[in-house]
Amino acid sequence: MNDEDTKASADKTPGPRRALDHLRFHSPYGHLGSVFGNDWFALKAEAFARFFGTPLFLVAQTVIVGIWILLNVVGPYKFDVYPFILLNLAFSLQAAYAAPLILLAQTRQADRDKAHAEADAQHREDLANSMEKRQMQMSVQADQLLELLRQNTQLTEMVKDLSQRIEELTLEMHDRVVKQE
Template structure:
């Protein structure tokens, strides 16, 4: 093979590689900074915290009802009576009722965190509501102070405004002056005659 052929092939390979790089750059989607990145794939389970919180509140709400207490009492009484009065081979939890104790412990171990989670969510809601109330109270106080200043300014301005009584008194004073002038002029005309 001639050295020229080798150089040509190498140049062709180099040009082809750069063409592939350019095409890959064109094919690759542009990174947009105004859009959030897509979440990466993880092998961990994903869950919606709001959905979990709402479920925990429903469960906690149910655990605090008489219906739950009645069902729990009925279940325990049935369990105990079955394991005491049933024929031997049908009993699945003998007298110390270890399986019942385990089931109740398991139920309590799940109920306590769910109730705490529901209480924390309620506390967060209460905190947000208190903050909104505080902001509303501040607005109300600011509005009240503004209105108080405006009323005080109106009262001060009314001190300089002519009232009905003041106008009435002024008109009466003018009428008296006119009557006096007419009397003076009438007397002056009589004395001229």
């Protein structure tokens, strides 16, 4: 049994054991593309922009800067002396690329958030509509039950009246039979 068969059988399983896709209400919005598309550049740029905020990046950059300064202060090769103009240029270049990449990642995330918010709103609307339908069905069923209860009460009263009439006729017949003897 492969993963698809397992998933298909899990989706048909009733009750709490059923494996639910927690993003199933977002699937109608899966066709929405990002403003920047889903090509390799946009995906790689977003991944790189997300990397800027990680501890690994900060530690690696700190280590590189420390080595750079150490080599230029006490090392045998002094390719960027004290005001560290080349290091400053490298930081400026990094900032020039980082800012647009971060903005690109934020824009793509905003697009995803908007699609998810729309899917959530649509899901809430669908829930409200189904709740309204259920309430209407319950109201109709309650009216039907009241009508059945009324009919049952009428039938019970008719049975009571007929039972009283039978009792009266039985007594009357008994009196006639007893008088004839």
